[in-house]
Each structure stands twice: as C-alpha cells, then as structure tokens.
Amino acid sequence: MKLGYLLEDYQKTGIKIPLNIKLAKKTSSVLIAGKSGSGKSLSARWYIGNLLTTGESAVYIADYKGGEEYESFEGSSSYASGSDAVTMIQDFYDFFVFVRQNKVKLETHYTLFVEEWFGLLTYAETQSKKLKAELQAKIGELLAVSRGLNMGVFICVQRADAHLFDSGSREQFQCVLSFGRCSAEQFRMLGFSGELEENPTSGYKPGQALVLIDGQESVQEIIVPQISNPAVLEREIRDQLDRQPGLAALISGTAEGWNRGQTVRTE
Ligand SMILES: Nc1ncnc2c1ncn2[C@@H]1O[C@H](COP(=O)(O)OP(=O)(O)O)[C@@H](O)[C@H]1O
Numbered sequence: 001m002k003l004g005y006l007l008e009d010y011q012k013t014g015i016k017i018p019l020n021i022k023l024a025k026k027t028s029s030v031l032i033a034g035k036s037g038s039g040k041s042l043s044a045r046w047y048i049g050n051l052l053t054t055g056e057s058a059v060y061i062a063d064y065k066g067g068e069e070y071e072s073f074e075g076s077s078s079y080a081s082g083s084d085a086v087t088m089i090q091d092f093y094d095f096f097v098f099v100r101q102n103k104v105k106l107e108t109h110y111t112l113f114v115e116e117w118f119g120l121l122t123y124a125e126t127q128s129k130k131l132k133a134e135l136q137a138k139i140g141e142l143l144a145v146s147r148g149l150n151m152g153v154f155i156c157v158q159r160a161d162a163h164l165f166d167s168g169s170r171e172q173f174q175c176v177l178s179f180g181r182c183s184a185e186q187f188r189m190l191g192f193s194g195e196l197e198e199n200p201t202s203g204y205k206p207g208q209a210l211v212l213i214d215g216q217e218s219v220q221e222i223i224v225p226q227i228s229n230p231a232v233l234e235r236e237i238r239d240q241l242d243r244q245p246g247l248a249a250l251i252s253g254t255a256e257g258w259n260r261g262q263t264v265r266t267e
C-alpha cells in the first residue's frame with residue numbers, strides 16, 4: 001500500500017517517490033493521528049481505495065461520526081456509521097476469533113478501519129463503561145495478535161493519548177502517521193524520536209505527514225496527493241465494498257461464492 005510520496009522530492013522536483021508498506025504479515029496495523037482538518041479522512045479514503053483496488057486487503061469501515069467523505073458507502077454491509085460502528089468492530093473481532101479458533105489460513109488480508117476512535121469511545125462510554133472497556137480490549141487484542149492471522153487494524157484519532165488504548169496497545173502499531181502540525185507532545189506520544197525542532201513539522205499542510213514504520217530508524221515526511229476526481233474514487237471503493245462479503249456471512253460460512261479465507265478478486 002502506498003502511504004504517500006516523499007515530501008522533499010515531491011516539493012523540490014515534482015517527482016513522486018512512493019513510500020510503501022506491505023500489510024500482509026508485516027505492517028498490518030496503522031495509526032493515523034492528526035488534528036481536525038489535517039487531512040486524515042481524505043488520506044484514509046485514498047488508502048482504502050488503494051487497498052481495495054489493488055486487492056491488497058478487504059476493508060471493513062467503522063465510522064462513528066458518519067463523515068461526509070464516506071457518504072457514498074452508506075448502505076454497504078462493509079461500512080457502518082453511528083452506533084452501528086460499534087457492531088462493526090464487534091463483528092470484525094468475532095471474525096478474528098473464528099479465524100483463530102479454527103486455524104483458518106486467510107489468503108486475503110482483512111483490515112478493520114476505525115475512523116474517529118476517540119468519538120466512538122466517548123459514545124460507547126455514554127452507553128456503559130463496560131462497552132467502552134470491551135471495545136478497547138477487543139482493539140487491543142486485534143493489535144496484539146491479528147497480524148499473524150493476516151488481519152490488521154487502522155485507527156484514525158486526533159490525539160494519540162495512551163488512555164484511548166488498552167495498556168501497551170498503542171505501541172503495537174507497525175506504522176504511525178501524524179498528519180498536519182505535530183505538537184511536541186504528540187511527537188513524543190507517537191514514539192517519534194529526534195528533535196522536533198529539526199523537522200519543519202509546524203509548517204505541515206493538510207495531507208502532509210510524518211511517518212514512522214517499524215524497523216526503520218527515522219521518521220519520514222510524506223505527502224498524500226489531493227484526489228483530482230473524488231467521485232470516481234468513491235465509486236470504485238463502493239463497487240469493491242459491495243463485492244466483498246459481509247462479516248456476518250464470513251463467520252457463518254454463508255458468504256456466497258466465497259470460501260473463508262478466499263482472496264479478494266479484483267479482476
Ligand atoms: N491531500 C490533501 N491535499 C490537499 N488538501 C487536503 C488534503 N487532504 C485534506 N485536505 C484539505 O483539508 C481538509 C480537511 O481534510 P480531512 O481529511 O477532512 O481532515 P481530518 O479528517 O483530519 O479532519 C479538506 O477539506 C481539504 O480541503
């Protein structure tokens with residue numbers, strides 16, 4: 001999957017040098033942090049389009065806020081907004097438990113994409129403390145174990161505070177992105193090292209981000225391109241979302257034309 005293009009080359013020469021990650025068994029869980037307006041959601045949509053059209057991963061979206069950038073996915077069984085976003089997380093977790101218990105070898109990678117994690121947790125807390133704890137524990141377990149099963153989690157959040165995650169879970173992301181202006185506090189929270197002052201971080205525009213990938217020593221600067229024709233991308237994503245089986249069907253084995261663990265066909 002393409003995270004974006006190296007910022008310096010892009011700005012200086014216009015050359016697009018992609019920064020790639022491989023989800024399957026490697027960089028399966030990604031944290032996308034950044035203040036409101038920093039470009040998280042638009043980049044997220046680009047990433048989802050990337051994953052689906054290349055067939056790198058099936059994607060299930062839990063979007064509590066029901067953002068307008070996801071409007072065209074409404075009604076797909078692979079997209080849930082509002083309180084249904086909670087169910088989407090629970091269903092993905094149930095699928096994960098099913099895969100683990102039955103030792104299913106997934107050929108395709110499966111990704112749970114959670115938008116506005118803080119908002120979703122806050123909502124869960126208004127329902128019950130138990131629900132909030134349950135969601136945190138499930139995401140924590142997915143982050144800790146799902147990579148080996150060919151599954152992963154993407155989480156979008158404004159501030160990557162430790163209290164939003166089960167103990168230690170925040171460190172389980174193999175890739176961390178910080179969009180827009182990155183405060184010194186956020187810089188530390190994300191586990192970035194080095195001097196913030198040395199990075200032109202404070203000047204970052206929407207769609208520009210700092211990235212730290214597991215196994216790589218230094219933080220890199222990237223830019224996610226502005227999508228020239230969002231309607232086309234949205235239609236492509238929607239088509240793919242409609243083609244992948246719902247989680248309930250995967251768990252019950254009733255996904256028509258799909259064996260559990262089958263590869264996403266991209267044609
Ligand atoms: N890749 C990009 N290139 C240029 N502008 C962008 C890019 N991504 C986002 N923006 C601008 O920033 C605004 C906020 O983006 P959005 O993805 O909604 O941010 P967030 O989800 O972090 O609040 C967009 O309406 C757009 O104007």
Ligand SMILES: [Mg+2]
Nearest residue numbers: 040041042067
């Ligand atoms: Mg957003």
